[in-house]
Amino acid sequence: MSDNLSSTAHKVVSSGDSHIKGFTTAIQSVLKSDYKLLSVMKPGSSTNMLSVSMMETVNQLTYNDVLVISSGTNDYKMDNFNSTSRNIKKSF
Secondary structure, rough: OOHHHHOEEEEEEEOOOEEEEEEHHHOOOOOOOEEEEEEEEEEOOOHHHHHHHHHHHHOOOOOOOEEEEEOOOOOOOHHHHHHHHHHHHOOO
C-alpha cells in the first residue's frame, strides 16, 4: 500500500476476481473525499490466491477502514465452503 493510502483517515479496499471490476469507480461518487479506494483484482483467482495477494494490504488496515472481498465462482461450491471460508480468514 502506498504511503499516501496508509496515511488516509478512511480506506475502502476491494479484493476479488473479475467480478470486482468497476466496484471502486461505482462507489467513489457516493463516498466523501476523505475516503481513499484501492482495488486488488486478480481475474480467475481463487480465494486462496486472493488471500495471499492481499495479506500485506490487510495488515495495514485499521478499524476505520472497510475491506470488501468478492469471491466469484472459481472455488465456491456448497461442498467447498469450509475451504473458501478458511482462505478468507487466513488473510486476517
